[in-house]
Amino acid sequence: MIDQHQYSVTVCSLSNSNYFTEVDHQITGGSERQVKYVVDALLANQIPVQVLLTNSNNNVSNDIDHLSIKNLWSEKSNFIYKIFKLSLSLITSNRYIYLRGLSWVHLYVIFISKLLGRRVILAMTSDIQCVKSDSLYINLMRKLSLFLASTILSQTNKQKTLLNNNFHVNSSVYHNLISSKYLNKSYEIKKTFEYREIDALWIGTIEPRKGISYLIDLAKKFPDKKISIAGNGRTREKDFESEMMNQLNSLDNVSILGFVQPSLVGDLISSSKVLINTSPIIDKSVTKEGFPNVFLEAWLFGTPVVSLFHDPDDLLFNKDLGRICNDVESFYYSINELSEDDYMWNAISEKCETWIKSRDIYFDKVRNELKEILFFDD
Known part of the structure; x- marks a missing residue:
């Protein structure tokens, strides 16, 4: 069993929008939605979570228990400033780092986090990222990211097979989550x-x-x-x-x-x-x-x-x-x-x-399964 008081997570959501501060989600995708559900599930079990954001257009609120949110930079920030802020945040981050998808900035997060002795949980997104690209540079980024990550979570068994066949890495299958509370769903009410x-x-x-x-x-x-x-x-x-x-x-x-x-x-x-x-x-x-x-x-x-x-x-x-x-x-x-x-x-x-x-984080069983897979140590 996992004791939630021994664990804390830093979640990297380094995209152009998010579900924590933004009102208009027109440029926010499925990956950001899953980040929101993971964070909500951890908070429901009183596990401390730090969320690192970028390009947030609204003021960051930290009124929720066990949650801290930090906006690292704006769209106008220069490259050196971004690297400095990201590096400083990783130095003061929690033991577990959670991020979704493969990119150059995520590779940097993974590399620095591993140097600092953190455990990096890399969750996959699209099937496209699980196969080799025509670009040698993108393939290099994907291989290094997957090699350095402490834990890789594939969304499906197909992704697990693709990752193994294309990059020779093992992953754990973990289906995406949903939140009936966020979507205002009551199981007692149904339109026939x-x-x-x-x-x-x-x-x-x-x-x-x-x-x-x-x-x-x-x-x-x-x-x-x-x-x-x-x-x-x-x-x-x-x-x-x-x-x-x-x-x-x-x-x-x-x-x-x-x-x-x-x-x-x-x-x-x-x-x-x-x-x-x-x-x-x-x-x-x-x-x-x-x-x-x-x-x-x-x-x-x-x-x-x-x-x-x-x-x-x-x-x-x-x-x-x-x-x-x-x-x-x-x-x-x-x-x-x-x-x-x-x-x-x-x-x-x-x-x-x-x-x-x-898959609904409203239920204790689903949240406990998430804890077990995130905090599993080899």
Whole structure:
């Protein structure tokens, strides 16, 4: 058993946005969401947590017990200042360092932390980062980061295999978390099939690697189906976003909702019969996904997932939490079937709400499992 009073964690969230101080989360991704859930789970068990942030636009609050938050720099800070502030913070950091994803700045964090005798817990993000890149420099960064990390957490068994095959490192599989409290979910309340007016919901970033173009054919094939799209594009993909929006806006059965704040996404999902995922295979048999947050959010609200190509640890197939489709025709068929057959939908929906409790940090068992995997010493 882990004694929480013996442990403390420094969490590095060195991206352009975060879930601790920012009000507008339009540029905040799934990795930052998982950082928030990990921190909340540790705090619920009274484990001291320090969070290192960057580019925070709002004042940092430290009003929560056992939590300290430090903003290291702003966008205008120069490189030398950033290195100085980061190094100083690592010198005074806690024994355990937690970070997500591979990058050059994370490699620096890992290297300095190891020199200081810290235990570094590196959690993986996208499947893409688990395979070799065409760039020798990126491969070097990935190899060194994985070699130096004390503990590597892969999101799925597929990621574990990819890391072993490509970089010859071992990792522990730990599925992503969810917070019913953050998403205002009560297990006693559920919107039933007949009150879900959206037939198919798509949530994501509007970019080529998310496969949103499949929705155009879906809407044309089933003009009687109500399809809703939540999300926006990145600055570098504005031309692609404009092209997709022009085509989708011309379809009467498609609603473009734009960006929806994460804390409000539950209302949208609970009004939908199915959530759809269209991320295509990009390269080396991987998609941009890892273990998508939106899958967990759908299951939390009893919404089956219909996915084209991506099924994290075969949960859709083995646990019957929706449908995995390896071709477009079966994808369209499954969406049509689950949005019409209430008997089948109810059976799958119940399984979704049962399984998701194994990842919800509201439950003691989930938080205790997190402690065990984070604080395991070889």
